[in-house]
Amino acid sequence: MSTSVFNRRWAALLLEALSRHGVRHVCIAPGSRSTPLTLAAAAHRSFICHTHFDERGLGHLALGLAKATGEPVAVIVTSGTAAANLYPALIEAGLTGERLVFLTADRPPELINCGANQAIRQTGLYASHPSLNIDLPRPSPDIPARWLVSTVDSAMAHLLHGALHINCPFAEPLYGGDEQQHEAWSAALGDWWQGTQPWLREADPHQVLQEPDWLFWQQKRGVVIAGRMSAEDGVRLAAWAATLGWPLISDALSQTGQPLPCADLWLAQPRARALLENAQLVVQFGSSLTGKRLLQWQEHCQPEEYWLIDSLPGRLDPAHHRGRRIRAAVNEWLDLHPAQTGLPWSGDLAALAQETFEATSEYLAxxxxxxxxxxxxxxxxxxxxxxxxxxxxxxxxxxxxxxxxxxxxxxxxxxxxxxxxxxxxxxxxxxxxxxxxxxxxxxxxxxxxxxxxxxxxxxxxxxxxxxxxxxxxxxxxxxxxxxxxxxxxxxxxxxxxxxxxxxxxxxxxxxxxxxxxxxxxxxxxxxxxxxxxxxxxxxxxxxxxxxxxxxxxxxxx
Structure with missing residues (x-):
């Protein structure tokens, strides 16, 4: 029975380490092999536990929690295809930046590739889609507690977007035992248990810098494209573009108020495209544009430079423009690049957008x-x-x-x-x-x-x-x-x-x-x-x- 008790101590330390990095919500699916993780989560006073019988839905529930809170969210599932059902949510998080921590229970190594029930090859299950992977060993008192906690701390310090997959093999038995066993293993961390800080603190070296020629470019004819961003960023970006006098073409997910509404309609008009051809600089904030006409214009526009600003890594520009790919949060970048008041240069684009909106209202009345x-x-x-x-x-x-x-x-x-x-x-x-x-x-x-x-x-x-x-x-x-x-x-x-x-x-x-x-x-x-x-x-x-x-x-x- 000492195995079952140590499994739970191991899981309790693992989840306590996650709580030190802002995890508050834990999503749990039913399963036996995941019992150490489930019981540890249920016993933790800081966690809000959510349950669902469908792992695919559970992964997306966690995704929604992470979207709305901006915090990392943990998911606990049992071994086998339960883990495979998390794949769609993991892929989505990798593309949109939410932080998920997938804790997949697993059979120990001696039960893999030998016909054991509910045992699949879970190491590397998600291929290149997680931002980080940890393949834990079978829990053992021979492995110091400080190794486990610092391993988790290091991974969470680097989890800036996407998913962390922690594969957790547990040997049987999974239930019962004297809860006082193996206390010394946990106690080796001393007064860390009474605190709230990670055992190992690593700093993110990423720093957002001001574009040295921003004063030059803001005097040019610019166009702003707004993709997916937070509500606060959307409001601030709309005011920033208005101050510069630059037209703002907004996606439905931008939360900017879409000052030029119905862009997917009026961008079909040659007159609108001719006006926008005069842009010397296009600055896109956020990715994942929806409108077909906006995507077509974005692909074919040829400004002197095209800047794309998003906190996610990667190019994020399917048109491969010449310009700058700046990894920064919208609010950080706007802080460093204040707008000087300028006159609108895009002629009657605002009137055209309003005319389009009113005509659409009349047609759909x-x-x-x-x-x-x-x-x-x-x-x-x-x-x-x-x-x-x-x-x-x-x-x-x-x-x-x-x-x-x-x-x-x-x-x-x-x-x-x-x-x-x-x-x-x-x-x-x-x-x-x-x-x-x-x-x-x-x-x-x-x-x-x-x-x-x-x-x-x-x-x-x-x-x-x-x-x-x-x-x-x-x-x-x-x-x-x-x-x-x-x-x-x-x-x-x-x-x-x-x-x-x-x-x-x-x-x-x-x-x-x-x-x-x-x-x-x-x-x-x-x-x-x-x-x-x-x-x-x-x-x-x-x-x-x-x-x-x-x-x-x-x-x-």
Missing amino acids: NRFGEAQLAHRLPTLLPENGQLFLGNSLIVRLIDALAQLPAGYPVFSNRGASGIDGLISTAAGVQRATAKPTLAVVGDLSALYDLNALALLRQCSAPMVLIVVNNNGGQIFSLLPTPAWERQRFYCMPQNVDFSHAAAMFQLNYACPENWDRLQQAVEQGWRHCGTTLIELQVPPSDGAETLQHLVQQWAVN
Whole structure:
């Protein structure tokens, strides 16, 4: 029984070390091999423990918690395919920067490659996608406690983005034993147990520097592109660009207030592109741009220099412009590069954007569907709340047709841009902040993560989940997919409604047939402390066709 007791001491030290680096939320899936980790997490007074029976959803729940808190989040799963199911969330975190710590329990080495049950090769399971890996040995009193704690400390000091995978083999027995055994092993760390600091503290040498020629460049004709960033950064960037007199083209995830709304429409117009060709400098803050026309303009623009500023590593510029790739947080960079007041140089671009927005409002006034939902989405947002956007067609419609309020928190999974785990991620965002949350996803996204509706039964504030049911992956209607194969191999209509899913998970449900009923259902959702699933049943290709029509309309104006 001494093995089971030492396993738990080892796990307790491992989790205590993680707590010293800001881990507060721990997401746990059921399993026997992970018992030492689960019991250690449950006994730790600083942890908030979340549980879910689906490891794929659990990984995305952790992703949402990390997005909303900005803190590292730990995940505990058992051995075997349980660990493999974390892969999508790990990949997403690597692309969007959230810090996750995956603690995968494992069989000891003598049970690998010999036909033992639930034993797979977990060393290097996630290939190059984690930022860091630790393959721990089998717990042993012969290994000093200071080795384990300093190994974790060193890894966490270098975990600036993405995931840390810690593979944790545990030999049986896993249960029982005298809890007083092996006290000396833990006690060797002395008064460290009474403190809150890591055993080993390593400093990050990365430093953001001022561009020496910034005074020269800010007197040029500049364009600012805003990708994914925090609400605070979005507001500040909008003011910075306005002071310079530079046009700001914003993604839906920028939270800048999109001062030039409907960019995906007016960028189709030759007059707009001709104005923007005069830019001498383009400065992009944040990555993961959504709009097709913005991506096309970004690819083909040829300023004297192109600067891309993001705290993530890597190039992040698929067009490979000549210029500067600056690794810095938006707020850090703006601190070092104040804006001098300048006159707007881009002519009537602001008037064109406003004209586009007003014409879009008029066109969609009496057209109930996902395009109207996208355009009017700001009117449904809860006060002091937050928004989570799904992928595929709906995020493109919102990016193209809506003007979201400045500084209003917006979250999404726009790294790998998959449809897996979207509801689970939204659940994590809600749990992290306890704010009223509006989430909008498509029907296939909802089906793909249907298990996550179980997570929405435990909301500490009102949550409204709008499922846009256009009967399939209608994003493919925007692409030149062969018409005769589109339905079967791309859109894959499922012909389902979500009333039964809402009933199974005991969620409130509504299926409004017009805009007034939709507003009423959403408003009622904000008055209910729980989750309301609102299904918006719309004609399959109407949203894609509406976007195509509006783009074509502005392309010829």
